[in-house]
Amino acid sequence: MQNRLTAEFGKVAIITVMLLVGAAAWTVPAAAYGYDDVSEPVVTPTIEADNTLEPGETTTLPIALQNQPDQSIELTGDVRDLQSVIQTQGIRLGSAGGTTVEFHAGEAPIEIKTGRRNVGDIRPRGKQMTSVTVEVDEDAAPGTYQVPVTMNYTYVDNVDAWVNDQGDTVVTAVDDYAIDRETVTVEKTITVEIEETAQLSIQEATGNGLYEQANGRIEVTVQNSGTEAARDATLNMVGTEYVQPRTNGVGLGTLQPGETATASFQAAVADADTPGQYATDFQLSYKDENGRARQSDVETGRVKIGNGPAYELSARSEALYVGSTGAVAVEVTNTGDRTATNARAKIASTGPFSPVSNSVSLGDLAPGESTTATYRLEVADQALPETYSVPVTVVHQDSYGNRVADDDESVDVAVGPETDFTVTDVAETEAGSTTTLTYTIRNTGGGTFTDAVARINTNSPFETDDDTAYVGTLEPNETTTVSFTVSTDGAATPKSYTLDMSVKYDNQFGETVVTDVQSAPVTVAESSGGFTVGAITGFAGGAGALVALLPLALMFGIAYRTDLLSRIR
Structure with a gap:
């Protein structure tokens, strides 16, 4: 119970x-x-x-x-x-x-x-x-x-x-x-x-060359603030949101209680857009007195992250026209706090532009210093004469030789109208004649014609062995005359015709440019029916040939008379 x-x-x-x-x-x-x-x-x-x-x-x-x-x-x-x-x-x-x-x-x-x-x-x-x-x-x-x-x-x-x-x-x-x-x-x-244990404390942490996207160096002094010696001690840097180690595991040997040691780490900075003090974490790995592997708590130090190089850009167009090859000069000024080492400026292929060269070395660019990068650009025929926004990226090397790219910035690049010319007069000739046609041409584009030649292209009822006329240098809005010797078919109908004319020249960068074809008007009048001395001379090459042509003229007269008699009958 x-x-x-x-x-x-x-x-x-x-x-x-x-x-x-x-x-x-x-x-x-x-x-x-x-x-x-x-x-x-x-x-x-x-x-x-x-x-x-x-x-x-x-x-x-x-x-x-x-x-x-x-x-x-x-x-x-x-x-x-x-x-x-x-x-x-x-x-x-x-x-x-x-x-x-x-x-x-x-x-x-x-x-x-x-x-x-x-x-x-x-x-x-x-x-x-x-x-x-x-x-x-x-x-x-x-x-x-x-x-x-x-x-x-x-x-x-x-x-x-x-x-x-x-x-x-x-x-x-x-x-x-x-x-x-x-x-x-x-x-x-x-x-x-x-229990007795080794303990990590951060005495001092400093940064050198730390800025956004760059690799720099962090030096940290630590102390064993515990009661036990840390044997075979290794100091590790623990990555944070803004700072990541690039080298790690620095051996400190045996660290007695109260003893200090200094270690150095290569570290990379990311997303630290604002300069200031940023946390960096460290942890000590060691063996205790019994040979057991131990780790300290993670301890935090703070290092300064500063400003890196920064850039201000401006652009100037040089002989940049629709359908031609010109250049744009980009001035780069370092507005940051650090020297941009081995800097290069890269221009993007965008819009109507195709860079002949897209990367230019700037060398070392100290704070406040400026330099100019010039790029040759081909402008498409379909481009409009207006201002375009073109991205430019400046890159440099950090203290470890790693490439650091700045955010893309845009420059305004102005494109002028297509280089062109106009024919300002009308030439005249007769059917069946060989005539020197003279034209006045005007440079209506924004660039200078250098070492220019004008050329005509003939088709029926015209023929020529003299289709090129030297122009030389022709500034914008300047005029000059060009002449071509042209033979007109005797059966040509009296009326107005046009010849095709273009100008080929070198721009200031030595690039050969051919303009669009323009019309060169020519009026054909009825034949006067006879030969002038000048016409014969021009056709035969001089008075010495006149004697050789007399039999031919006599035959032409007989034929003309026979034709006339047949009409009377």
Whole structure:
């Protein structure tokens, strides 16, 4: 009976049962029955993990709250009737109900980051899990420390029940009962151990040549601020959003407590558009006194990231016309804080432009210094004479020789109208004659014709062996005359005709340019019917040939007379 009650109801602080038998309609002797179970909940907190802590670390410890009651029993009588009270009222004997737990630093060099927690009921021989987060002081001395734990819970302290007793017969119905509960606050401790360890601290961090998109150098001085020597120590740079290591793993040897060392890293900067102080993280890898591989917490230093080279651009067109090859001169000024080393300016192939050369060396460009890059550009025939926006990128080398490209900037490039000319007069000739045709031409374009020649293209009824006339240099809006010797077919119909004329010249860059074809008007009149000395001379090459042509003239006259007689008939 004793074992059954202990297993079923667990821990009870004090249960006292008094069986009082009275008379309802008559009086009978009363018999008293008693049952005492002294069984207080005993809740003990323990760390269910390694309880070793390191200076400077923040960690969360899992805590188990275990209930192992301290129990003793004294029985004087039959108390089976008590079960109905316990079962009806849902009493869990020996349970620590509504348990709360709170941790305190006490004498330990830690800070508790967790407040009071409610863990609910803890059954007899059961447990509930909770946790506590602690932050260990940076300079915590090694040793073993007790961390106070305050627990608060409620348990059943006493249950009284009364039944009627008629002679030797016990009536099992319970007439009345009373339940007493008690709330207690219990102080316990958990044990933590702060061990000797090496600890990293950043004494100083400096940057050199650090700016957007560039590789520079970071030099950092660190100290072992722990209590244990760091053997075979290696310092690593941990990448951040703005700074990434390009070299890493600098060996420091053995770093004794309090000892300092300096390491240097190549680092790349990205997305740091605004100059200022930026975080750089470091971590120490080492072996402890037992030869175990250990790592320190990540520590943060700050380095200055400055402005790099910056550029201001302006452009000037040089003999840049529709359908020709010209140039654009781009002036580049370094408006930044650093020298642009081995700088180059690159122009994009865009719109109507096809660069003959698209990259020009600028050399070293110090802050405030300017230089000019000239690009030869071919302008498409379909281009319009207007101003175009053309992207230009300036690149330079950082202190490690890596290419750093500035954001694209645009320059305005003006294109003039197509180089052209006009024919300002009309030449005249007769059918069947050979005549020197003279024209006046005007340079109507924006560029100078250099070493220019004019050329005509003839078709029926014209022929020529003299289709080219030298022009030389012709400035914009300047005029000159050109002449061509042309033979006209004798059967040519008298009317106005046109010859095709173009001008070929060299621009100021030595490029040969051919203009569009223009019309050179010529009027053909009726033949006068005879030969003039000048015409014969021009045709035959001089007076010396006249004698040789007399027989031919005589034959022509006879033929003409024969034709005339046939018409009269």
